[in-house]
Amino acid sequence: MALLVPPAPAAALARPRDVFLPGDFQRHSRLDTLRRRLRWPLGVYTTPVAILIVWEFLARAGVLKPTYAPAPSDILSTTVQLWRDGILGPDLAISLQRAGIGLAIGLAVGIVAGVLGGFLRTGEYVFNGVAQIFNTIPLLAVLPLFVVWFGIDELTKVLLIAFGAGVPMYLNLFAAIRGVDQRLIEMARTTGAGSWRIVSRVLLPGALPGFLVGLRFSLAYSILGLVAAETVNADEGLGFLITTAQTYLQTNKVFVGLVIYSILGLLADQLVRALERVLLRWRPSYEAV
Amino acid sequence: MTAALRTQTGVLVEQVVRRFGDRVVLDHLDLTIDDDELVVLLGPSGCGKSTLLRLLAGLDKPDGGRIEVPTKRAIVFQGDRLLPWQRVLRNVTLGLRGPDADDRARKALAEVNLAGCEKAWPKQLSGGEAQRVALARALVSEPELVLLDEPFAALDAITRLRMHDLVRALRRKHHASMLLVTHDVDEAIALADRIVVMNNGRIGDAHTVVLSPADREASVAREELRAALLSDLGLASQH
Numbered sequence: 001m002a003l004l005v006p007p008a009p010a011a012a013l014a015r016p017r018d019v020f021l022p023g024d025f026q027r028h029s030r031l032d033t034l035r036r037r038l039r040w041p042l043g044v045y046t047t048p049v050a051i052l053i054v055w056e057f058l059a060r061a062g063v064l065k066p067t068y069a070p071a072p073s074d075i076l077s078t079t080v081q082l083w084r085d086g087i088l089g090p091d092l093a094i095s096l097q098r099a100g101i102g103l104a105i106g107l108a109v110g111i112v113a114g115v116l117g118g119f120l121r122t123g124e125y126v127f128n129g130v131a132q133i134f135n136t137i138p139l140l141a142v143l144p145l146f147v148v149w150f151g152i153d154e155l156t157k158v159l160l161i162a163f164g165a166g167v168p169m170y171l172n173l174f175a176a177i178r179g180v181d182q183r184l185i186e187m188a189r190t191t192g193a194g195s196w197r198i199v200s201r202v203l204l205p206g207a208l209p210g211f212l213v214g215l216r217f218s219l220a221y222s223i224l225g226l227v228a229a230e231t232v233n234a235d236e237g238l239g240f241l242i243t244t245a246q247t248y249l250q251t252n253k254v255f256v257g258l259v260i261y262s263i264l265g266l267l268a269d270q271l272v273r274a275l276e277r278v279l280l281r282w283r284p285s286y287e288a289v
Numbered sequence: 290m291t292a293a294l295r296t297q298t299g300v301l302v303e304q305v306v307r308r309f310g311d312r313v314v315l316d317h318l319d320l321t322i323d324d325d326e327l328v329v330l331l332g333p334s335g336c337g338k339s340t341l342l343r344l345l346a347g348l349d350k351p352d353g354g355r356i357e358v359p360t361k362r363a364i365v366f367q368g369d370r371l372l373p374w375q376r377v378l379r380n381v382t383l384g385l386r387g388p389d390a391d392d393r394a395r396k397a398l399a400e401v402n403l404a405g406c407e408k409a410w411p412k413q414l415s416g417g418e419a420q421r422v423a424l425a426r427a428l429v430s431e432p433e434l435v436l437l438d439e440p441f442a443a444l445d446a447i448t449r450l451r452m453h454d455l456v457r458a459l460r461r462k463h464h465a466s467m468l469l470v471t472h473d474v475d476e477a478i479a480l481a482d483r484i485v486v487m488n489n490g491r492i493g494d495a496h497t498v499v500l501s502p503a504d505r506e507a508s509v510a511r512e513e514l515r516a517a518l519l520s521d522l523g524l525a526s527q528h
Binding site: 282 | 347362363364370373375379383384410411412426430
């Protein structure tokens, strides 16, 4: 046995070598375990929570004045207060209703146009130029125009949200359908699959990742459109809440509105993530370390 | 005259021309493949093998001449070309219709030794397994012509030998004309009924291979054939 062990020459020590062992083979000290548990304990919410804690601390210490940035606990109690007073509930409801209707219209138009544009050359010629032009027009810039065209009622608000949601959906869906691997379409044709088969099994599932990117943008832009729309002649809704609070320098109420907008954004992101987990299981994706 | 040459089955290629710009890739090429025959098309890369195969598949149109192939045909490409968003079974049923599609696909998968893999995603398969699924997808429709475009070129040597065994086994069950395009002389000898060498856009020499499976592995006849093929390919001086 001793003969089988090669003598270790001194020179070998100079050359660096890697040793790989099974993951759980390495001994963990108690400190390691603790550190791992403490590392990103709340996942993606760790940073927001950390900011909230620092913010709260600074506000309590008097570094941040309440008129600049009230403490998170203050914002929370204001939220509860507004809810109890029966102000927040209806405002939130009307805002969500606007966002929902606008989003539905925008997605419907964006998806129909995107599918037609993606599948048909005629569709591309009809929709693509317009969509590219719309894409560069900022939401806030069309707002005055919408007011002139559609008045200052609900219609303007809903259409503005629909505009914000529809354009990114169209552009992403169009690009996703055109981006499906040509070799796979060619292969499907050689198996004798009919046009409908190719659309349903190759083109649509292949365009799904791009569709979800579009959905992500649409949700975000619809909230953006909501904010813009509600600054115009609103007498109810989150934007109205913020505008009036701003007039009376009630910074805590402004923050309540902002927090709710951001929570809507967070929920939209979680929704798309959940869809991705279910619909894109097939995709070999990069797992970050 | 052409009427007499016309076959009911198999492949008939007459005086086919294909150009890309000024470059003539196929120059009045003739080829016939009999029913149930496996022809290997051998040639260096870039000689127009794949161009001819794409013409036979109907993926491309000739600039001249005439091509007659069975309507029921299937292709196995160099890459597996599986749909990553469909499980293995749905990949095989892609071109199938009817209520028995799933059963037929299961049987085809069993034939390529992949029974039990129906629910796997393509990303979970090894290169050889994925190519076997592609083979099952081609054979499941019971084609009269199977076109194989360097199907095993991307596989390692051991997997490739296993695939050769599989192809031989499948030929006993499925009776179809086959055209296998390759640049691998040993693969050609292992599988072919007839080997045709492509040169300058035409079919040069043809070698009918009547060897037993054992003789294909190692024999004097095999070495002679190999030397002849290498000489056809212009590589004789190296041996």
